[in-house]
Amino acid sequence: MSAQTLKLLSFSGKIKILHMTWIAFFISFVVWFNHAPLMLVIAQTLHMSGSQIKTILILNVALTIPARIVIGILVDKFGPKRTYSTLLGAGSIPCFMFAFATSFEQLALARFLLGFIGAGFVIGIRMVGEWFPARQVGIAEGIYGGWGNFGSAAAAGILPTLALLYGGPEGWRYAIATTGAIALIYSVIYFFSVSDTPKGSTYFKPKKAGAMEVTSKGGLFFYILMTIPLYVTLSLLTWKLSPEGVSLFSNFVATCIYIIIWILFLYNVYKIVHVNREHLKHPIAEIHKYKFKQVAILDLAYLITFGSELAVVSMLPLFFFETFGKTQGISMVEAGLLGGSFAFINLLARPIGGWISDKFGRKFSLSIFVLGLSAGYFCMSLIDSKWSITLAVLLTMACSCFVSGGCGAVYAIVPLIKRRMTGQIAGMVGAYGNVGGVLFLTVLSFVSAPVFFMIIAAAGLCVLLSVQFIDEPKGHMAEIQEDGTVEMIELG
Incomplete structure (x- = not known):
């Protein structure tokens, strides 16, 4: 279809x-x-x-x-x-x-x-x-x-x-x-084969560069709050490269990097306030407003979908080998091929996730995918050496369908929030996917694989709750053309 x-x-x-x-x-x-x-x-x-x-x-x-x-x-x-x-x-x-x-x-x-x-x-x-x-x-x-x-x-x-x-x-x-x-x-x-927009369409740009525009003081505070995990994750990566991890550099160098990361955070806060200070002093027409909670919830949804995918794809071959290597005699190569089944599903499941979102509604679809991945990871936490390999792989692929479909459902909403800032919104949501991967892999370094899957399942249920607060995109979004006229862009 x-x-x-x-x-x-x-x-x-x-x-x-x-x-x-x-x-x-x-x-x-x-x-x-x-x-x-x-x-x-x-x-x-x-x-x-x-x-x-x-x-x-x-x-x-x-x-x-x-x-x-x-x-x-x-x-x-x-x-x-x-x-x-x-x-x-x-x-x-x-x-x-x-x-x-x-x-x-x-x-x-x-x-x-x-x-x-x-x-x-x-x-x-x-x-x-x-x-x-x-x-x-x-x-x-x-x-x-x-x-x-x-x-x-x-x-x-x-x-x-x-x-x-x-x-x-x-x-x-x-x-x-x-x-x-x-x-x-x-x-x-x-460069010579594409154009940014269809002929006759306007490419809307942000009024100021350096940070995302928000349309309320509450959104400004929320925006600053949602940037903190990005810098926490960079600090976590630095810790992994320090003598506490793989010892790429000394404690002194690591300390300097920590300082640089959090100076950049303070500069980012300054840019956020600077970009938004002037226009927030004046009333903003209702048609030009958007709710930053939409971005924040999609951040969390991509953290649990793509973030868990990054982490699970990295550990799944070793998990299969350690679980079935002795009892059922699979080799590391075979375990790698079995683990690859999780990522392979992405080829079809992402488009299907986007299509389901178009067909049955954005909020409902995302809710189903997040609920499905939570159930899938919970079931994966029960896998042990007594399971048949076939059943374990089928369960893994079923879970992956919900994970990849959820990724598709997230980005079915991103372009429908504020057209002129789609790149910045997509960038922040995408960054949260990487944040999720780093956080979940860090968790894995401290716990067993079954507990790891259980933690992702529990995190999924928390994200599912947050998804219930997202607003279904409907009606139109307004963008201002260079000549000052307002263009209404259909959302459904």
């Missing part, structure tokens, strides 16, 4: 924009995760220790949290065409650095910088939201997110094959460099 509605086999108009944009996202994720399937051979080449391998994995996500906020600001100001093209082109540079690094320090710096390309997801949310009407935006965003996100899984299959084709002990270098070259070439193709 969705294919007929959107005519996905077409390559013109809004369908062309959708295809060009999910491919850009796909490439950005291939580049972002190009190290993962080759990590062991990279470690052998550069004689890396287990601690250094863990460091590289942490550094890969460290910059993505602030990057999603920054990219959200840039896409709203400069438009998705220029922002995506620039990100892909610029992202190829640290990719080449990583490919030809000759020391751990060079490798670590390049991986840290590559975290920025992981923020590319935010850009396409604004682009797709500009081209598709509210009645189709859910499934369009779901296709964009689901098919693009598959780049991480594709990297796992493509990169080892490329390395073997190049041959030799350093074939991995040319395989990784190839992904950088593809990103660089596609950055040019994308």
Whole structure:
């Protein structure tokens, strides 16, 4: 039904924009995760220790949290065409650095910088939201997110094959460099193949850059409050890289980084107040208002959906091996393939989640998905060595359907809050997904896998309660054109 509605086999108009944009996202994720399937051979080449391998994995996500906020600001100001093209082109540079690094320090710096390309997801949310009407935006965003996100899984299959084709002990270098070259070439193709809006439409930009505009003093306070977990998570990542974790740097350096992080928080608070101070002094017409609680609730919903997905995908292969390795004789490779079933579902479940949101209502759909994932994780906490592998995998895939569908349902709402700030809203919501991944993996380091699943299930029920306070998008949102006239954008 969705294919007929959107005519996905077409390559013109809004369908062309959708295809060009999910491919850009796909490439950005291939580049972002190009190290993962080759990590062991990279470690052998550069004689890396287990601690250094863990460091590289942490550094890969460290910059993505602030990057999603920054990219959200840039896409709203400069438009998705220029922002995506620039990100892909610029992202190829640290990719080449990583490919030809000759020391751990060079490798670590390049991986840290590559975290920025992981923020590319935010850009396409604004682009797709500009081209598709509210009645189709859910499934369009779901296709964009689901098919693009598959780049991480594709990297796992493509990169080892490329390395073997190049041959030799350093074939991995040319395989990784190839992904950088593809990103660089596609950055040019994308720039000359798309436009920010359909012909005749206005690209609405924020009045001020640097922070999101709010339309009430309560929203201002709520906005500041919701930024705190982002800086807490960056501090947590710093702790993991300190002598308390993998010892990438000394306690003195860690302390300096903590200070920098919280100075940046204070500066962010200043920017939030500065951007909003003047217009909040005057009455704001009702048609121009939006409720920041919509953003906050979507932050939490993406924390539990995509955040849990990030964490579970990382630990599931080892969980399956430790659970079934001795009793049912599965190997690490087989456990990895079984664990991959969780992420594979994303390819279809995200678009379906967006379509269900379009069809049956945003709030109702998101509620069902969050309830389903809570039940799924609770059931996964009961898996032990006495279960059949088939039943365990089927349960895992069923849970993943709700998790990925929930991701699609979240981003079916994001473009319907305030058009000119869609990038910033998408950036903040996306950052919370990474926050969830870091928090849940930190929890996992202190508890057993069954308790880990139980904690996610309990967190899901708390988020489910918060979702009941979200307002169903309906009617119209108002945006002001450059000549001062007001344009009403339909929400349903």
